[in-house]
Amino acid sequence: MSKDSPIGLDTILKQLGSFGRYNIVNYALLLFPIYLAGMYGSVFVFEASDINYRCQIPECESYNSSLWLTNAIPKEKDTLSKCTRYHFRENNVTGACDADSFDRDVIEKCQSFVYEDEDSAVRDFNLGCQNWKRTLVGSIHNAGLFISLPATGIISDKYGRRVALSIASLMNGIFGLARSFSPNYFTMVTLEFLEAALGAGAYSTAFVLAMELVGPKGRVFGNTLINAVYVLGLMTLSSLSWWFQSWRVLLRVIYAPACLVFSYLWILNESVRWLISKGRNYEAASILRKAAKMNKVEISEELLSPLYELDKKIDTDDGIKTAEENNVANKKSNLLQVIKSPIIRQRVFVCSFLWTTCTFVYYGLSINSVSLAGNKYVNFMLVGLVEIPANFICLLVLDRFGRKKTLIITYLLSACLCISLSFLPKDHKWWALILYLSGKFSITVAYSSVYIYVSEVFPTNARQSLLAVCSSLGRIGSTLAPLTPLLALYYQNLPSIFFGTMALVASFMVFSLPETINVPLPDTIEEAERISKTPKEYA
Structure with a gap:
């Protein structure tokens, strides 16, 4: 050994x-x-x-055309902002969602969002912005x-x-x-x-x-x-x-x-x-024999015999201990x-x-x-x-x-x-x-x-x-x-x-x-x- x-x-x-x-x-x-x-x-x-989404504009969502989006939502890096919108004028008469319907000097945070048809927890749980x-x-x-x-x-x-x-x-x-x-x-x-x-x-x-x-x-x-x-x-x-x-x-x-x-x-x-580290050497030897049989090789008894001996006693610097005692220590x-x-x-x-x-x-x-x-x-x-x-x-x-x-x-x-x-x-x-x-x-x-x-x-x-x-x-x-x-x-x-x-x-x-x-x-x-x-x- x-x-x-x-x-x-x-x-x-x-x-x-x-x-x-x-x-x-x-x-x-x-x-x-x-x-x-x-x-x-x-x-x-x-x-x-x-996923892709945009600010929901309740005042304009009923329109079939989306041309009004550039009037309602500011751009960030050449794309429509996801999180902000222009303020809708309260005194708007036409309600046409044209450029005059929004005050471009007042930018507001979005309160709700319109999500594209992509699946994600972001859409399911409304995590926009x-x-x-x-x-x-x-x-x-x-x-x-x-x-x-x-x-x-x-x-x-x-x-x-x-x-x-x-x-x-x-x-x-x-x-x-x-x-x-x-x-x-x-x-x-x-x-x-x-x-x-x-x-x-x-x-x-x-x-x-x-x-x-x-x-x-x-x-x-x-x-x-x-x-x-x-x-x-x-x-x-x-x-x-x-x-x-x-x-x-x-x-x-x-x-x-x-x-x-x-x-x-x-x-x-x-x-x-x-x-083996837990002192369960008989179980270890049994698995090794099974492995040898599956691999079609012979393991010499000289190599396996220490496993059975160690299950009964283990030589340490403090003398001979049983495997169980050694494991507890x-x-x-x-x-x-x-x-x-x-x-x-x-x-x-x-x-x-x-x-x-x-x-x-x-x-x-x-x-x-x-x-x-x-x-x-x-x-x-x-x-x-x-x-x-x-x-x-x-x-x-x-x-x-x-x-x-x-x-x-x-x-x-x-x-x-x-x-x-x-x-x-x-x-x-x-x-x-x-x-x-x-x-x-x-x-x-x-x-x-x-x-x-x-x-x-x-x-x-x-x-x-x-x-x-x-x-x-x-x-x-x-x-x-x-x-x-x-x-x-x-x-x-x-x-x-x-x-x-x-x-x-x-x-x-x-x-x-x-x-x-x-x-x-x-x-x-x-x-x-x-x-x-x-x-x-x-x-």
Whole structure:
């Protein structure tokens, strides 16, 4: 038995093969909730999308012709104002809604609106000229992640990945479906928050389970596959939104399948690495034997025998303890060890900032893409589509150049591309789209790298809890991202400048982190700290 891993689990996983039949079946099961998460994370973009509307002019609406509109409504940037109108003269005699019927020196706020025949919560709940309410839907959704990610992480680390994934997915289904029947704005945003607060942890749980399913050599490919399926969910969301043209029908179609994931309580295998960390070694050995049988490989008894021995007794620095005693001791000390370790504290801080930057830029670019010139559904699909080659670039560069170099370069590139948008003339629409897609490409590579990096620098007995902490703090970015379209009302390129500045700072912070290429997943706090102290021994 090695020091690094008491039972040589990475050696067993290597012998099983990264993607045998067992891995493929379990990965297929995990990819389904990940595919759904791709839709759930951005559904608010189409649920409460901005639509065309104008001020209602009660005095003139009975006229069949719309020629009077220019007499009643002022222009802003060559288009009729959405939120203001001219004062209708009270002493108007003709009532013809001609130029003399309105006092152009007096501009009033609109009291009611006429909406075009486009479906959105903006029309259903009369949110005309209340952009803050429209963008708040996305912020409230992402604010729910501050609760769901740490709560799901705690449940996952204490009761198992399978339990956390099943419950979170069921919550997605229940509250997502309920939201489609919202009678008013308050009900919709309340259910939006509850769905995210209780169900958004499904993605991170499925991700951790997938990362623990394979050995070091299979993690990057597994991460690439996960991200590609997530992108497929994004593109499906845009396609379904375009097809149905009804946000209520859209919600019912995409959230109903989430309830099926609850069956994973009975059909999905628990994480072997988690079972071992909890001292449930007989269960772990049983799953490994099942995996070996499905993969048609033989696992030597020399590798499996420590699992049965550890179920009875575990050698520690304090003497021999039973697995149950050791498990209780670990539960009490995990959080204290994390708090006491300055190395882990620093990683949590830096990784949280990197995650914040990724979510802010990633979701910010996706959300603002619908305001680009052209079809909003096509633009959203293009911004999603560019993530597929970005994830395959991750597959090529992460294991070749390492995690640090990849993160530094992609953050820096993303910063340059986003800031460049602010210097581009307005009439260069195609160049703007190219820079926009390139910026999304680079931040996607960074986001994919951060996900896999964070799963590699924290120990098994606290991995999802710490990943949840980083992800939760990182959701500050995704919470603020839906509000960035409001910045464009003051200066069109202000969102891009914010995105670029954040990415530039993040690129410098990566220098303080250790390299984790080809490093076995640490199972204890000590092993996690050792990555920083002696990184070369794993190369």
